[in-house]
Amino acid sequence: MKIDNYIKNNKDHFLKDLFKFLKIKSISAQSEFKKEIRNAALFLKQEFKSIGMDKVEILSTKKHPIVYAEKIISKKLPTILVYGHYDVQPPEPLNLWFKPPFEPYIKNNKIYARGAADDKGQVFMHIKAIETLIKTNNIKFNVKFIIEGEEEMGSDSLSNFLSKKNNLKLLNADVVLVSDTEMISLKNPSIPISLRGIAAMDIEIIGPNRDLHSGVYGGAVANPIEILCKMFSSLKDENNHIKIPHFYDDVIILKDKEKDNIKKIPFNIVNYKKEIEVKELYGEKGYNTIERTGIRPSIEINGIWGGYTEKEGFKTVLPTKAFGKLSLRLVANQNAKKIAEDCKKYLLNIAPKSVDVKIKIHDGISNGMLIDTNSKAFVAAQKAIQKVFKKEPILTRGGGSIPILSKFQEKFKIPIVMLGFGLPSDNIHSPNENFGIDNFFIGLNTIIEFYKNFSNSN
Numbered sequence: 001m002k003i004d005n006y007i008k009n010n011k012d013h014f015l016k017d018l019f020k021f022l023k024i025k026s027i028s029a030q031s032e033f034k035k036e037i038r039n040a041a042l043f044l045k046q047e048f049k050s051i052g053m054d055k056v057e058i059l060s061t062k063k064h065p066i067v068y069a070e071k072i073i074s075k076k077l078p079t080i081l082v083y084g085h086y087d088v089q090p091p092e093p094l095n096l097w098f099k100p101p102f103e104p105y106i107k108n109n110k111i112y113a114r115g116a117a118d119d120k121g122q123v124f125m126h127i128k129a130i131e132t133l134i135k136t137n138n139i140k141f142n143v144k145f146i147i148e149g150e151e152e153m154g155s156d157s158l159s160n161f162l163s164k165k166n167n168l169k170l171l172n173a174d175v176v177l178v179s180d181t182e183m184i185s186l187k188n189p190s191i192p193i194s195l196r197g198i199a200a201m202d203i204e205i206i207g208p209n210r211d212l213h214s215g216v217y218g219g220a221v222a223n224p225i226e227i228l229c230k231m232f233s234s235l236k237d238e239n240n241h242i243k244i245p246h247f248y249d250d251v252i253i254l255k256d257k258e259k260d261n262i263k264k265i266p267f268n269i270v271n272y273k274k275e276i277e278v279k280e281l282y283g284e285k286g287y288n289t290i291e292r293t294g295i296r297p298s299i300e301i302n303g304i305w306g307g308y309t310e311k312e313g314f315k316t317v318l319p320t321k322a323f324g325k326l327s328l329r330l331v332a333n334q335n336a337k338k339i340a341e342d343c344k345k346y347l348l349n350i351a352p353k354s355v356d357v358k359i360k361i362h363d364g365i366s367n368g369m370l371i372d373t374n375s376k377a378f379v380a381a382q383k384a385i386q387k388v389f390k391k392e393p394i395l396t397r398g399g400g401s402i403p404i405l406s407k408f409q410e411k412f413k414i415p416i417v418m419l420g421f422g423l424p425s426d427n428i429h430s431p432n433e434n435f436g437i438d439n440f441f442i443g444l445n446t447i448i449e450f451y452k453n454f455s456n457s458n
């Protein structure tokens with residue numbers, strides 16, 4: 001049977017299988033879903049077996065299992081390693097979902113469910129692309145899948161897995177292909193050429209041994225919330241430039257030609273302001289939005305709490321403690337570990353003696369990454385997009401992170417290509433996450449085109 005016909009005839013079956021996957025509550029961050037995480041891995045194992053992969057394994061780790069599958073046609077043929085993740089972000093707040101997050105449904109030609117775009121739907125394009133090629137006798141390359149369950153919490157277990165030589169051998173390939181990013185739009189197909197790295201930390205400010213009467217003590221004792229606010233607001237100056245010493249030392253300054261390329265990205269098409277309903281965008285002086293999220297590092301405060309907040313009315317306390325969480329997004333060439341330590345030191349330094357400060361840097365720190373646009377693999381991806389979309393892809397810079405990719409880059413020395421088909425309107429990490437059915441099938445066809453181009457060029 002021809003490839004096109006197989007896809008046409010199996011449209012419903014592909015979506016039915018994807019719905020089964022989306023129903024599994026594989027929330028990696030919340031330990032009560034441990035069993036569902038395991039079910040997602042088991043589901044993938046079954047799926048890989050049923051499409052005709054030769055070797056399928058669930059690899060246990062300290063936390064969530066990794067699913068590995070391979071089909072080796074011939075040692076002489078090139079090998080494509082597909083990476084993705086089956087874990088999803090917590091769905092809260094639940095009351096903002098139109099329907100429950102793990103009961104997938106279709107509306108306006110989009111699939112709604114947690115994980116629809118990030119990343120179950122996108123992993124599934126690869127599974128069904130390989131199914132199509134196997135069942136129609138068109139697979140002319142070797143393929144390996146590594147699908148993990150901890151991406152949304154920093155990929156620690158997969159990092160450890162990569163530190164063993166034997167495992168590197170197992171994953172040996174000619175390219176890493178990842179569908180876990182987004183495009184500007186289906187009319188403006190794009191490929192990210194960089195992603196930012198990430199480091200996150202928790203801060204605790206400890207003041208008096210108990211909540212105090214804010215009249216009796218007010219004005220004479222350091223208020224932990226006030227101190228935390230001061231510390232947080234010392235992170236950036238009036239131009240939103242980060243004040244941590246040496247923070248920008250290793251940031252790559254773009255060449256004029258690269259700067260021009262960034263200016264050419266049709267940002268208006270995304271219409272950020274309208275999408276997120278803010279009156280104005282905001283950020284580091286001297287840079288536009290694309291630069292701020294693409295080539296500049298940033299710090300965001302992710303949460304802050306303490307004192308009397310939960311109930312109505314007022315309570316005159318000077319609280320005993322304050323808490324905050326922050327994360328840094330780092331660009332290629334910055335050392336994420338070192339910068340996280342620098343940030344911690346800076347915060348500890350500016351805190352007054354009147355409080356104690358505890359800072360815990362989380363595991364799962366990762367560097368930013370930059371892709372080689374001259375590799376055969378990258379050219380194969382550009383050609384695949386050109387063929388399916390009838391348009392040359394725009395090269396973008398992603399602001400998000402896929403923590404394991406910089407580690408792949410360090411360990412493997414093979415090209416990485418990010419061929420993602422999400423859209424900015426997919427609501428990833430938010431209520432009502434969705435993935436277009438067109439995105440799924442256009443993605444599937446582009447992936448098949450990539451496989452073809454890549455295996456022919458090697």
Ligand code: BES
Pocket residue numbers: 118119151152153154180181182195198364398399400401402403
């Ligand atoms: N798929 C995303 C990353 C992404 C999204 C890249 C859109 C480019 C465009 C990934 O699943 C993700 O959310 N990563 C987290 C990692 C973190 C939790 C360690 C992120 O970036 O916050």
Ligand code: MN
Pocket residue numbers: 085118119151180
């Ligand atoms: Mn993802």
Ligand code: MN
Pocket residue numbers: 089118152428429
């Ligand atoms: Mn995600």
